[in-house]
Amino acid sequence: SAVISQKPSRDICQRGTSLTIQCQVDSQVTMMFWYRQQPGQSLTLIATANQGSEATYESGFVIDKFPISRPNLTFSTLTVSNMSPEDSSIYLCSVGQGPGNTIYFGEGSWLTVV
C-alpha cells in the first residue's frame, strides 16, 4: 500500500487563523481525497483533490473555507481558513491505489482550535 505522510500531525491553533495541511504520497496516485472526522464522529468527505484543476467539494464545504491544491500526482494541501472551535477535528488525506482502487488513509492531522 501507499505510504501517505501528513504534516502537521497535531497542532493547536488560534481562532481566526489559517493552517495548511500537507499530504505526500510515495507513489503517483490518481485519486486523492480529504476527509474530516469531528470528535467521536464518522468520516465526512470534504473534497476530491483533482490534479491540475479545481477540487470538487461536497455539499457543506466551500473553497473559501477549505482551499485545496494538487500540483502533481503525489502531493496535495488542504488549508483550513479563518478557524473557529468548530473546526477542531482530525483531517485525513486518503488515496486510491491498486487494481481495486483500495482507499488508504494518512495518519491524520489533529487540529484543536482555541
Add this chain to the structure above:
Amino acid sequence: GENVEQHPSTLSVQEGDSAVIKCTYSDSASNYFPWYKQELGKRPQLIIDIRSNVGEKKDQRIAVTLNKTAKHFSLHITETQPEDSAVYFCAATLDTGRRALTFGSGTRLQVQP
C-alpha cells in the same frame, strides 16, 4: 448520492464471543464495500473489503457478507479478543476509480476480557 447506515452504534461482547455489525446502503449502483478499524488516536485501517461479484469473503477471524438484493452487508468477527476493541466503520462506493467512499456512522466494539 450514497447513504450508509450502520448498526449498532455500540457493541459489548465477552472475549471469545462473536460480534456482528450491519450496514445498509441506498445506491444500488455501489459495488465496493470496505470495512475499516480505527483504534483510539489512530487512522482508519482497512481490515477487509468485498465487491459486488461475491457474496462472502473471509480472512481468518473476520468475514464480510453482502446481500445486493437487500442492499446490506455485515462484518462478522469470531473468537473476539481484547485487541479487537476499536471503532469499526463500513463504507460503500461505486468503484469507478474516481468516487470517494461514503462511511457509516461507526460501531464502537468493546471486548470484555
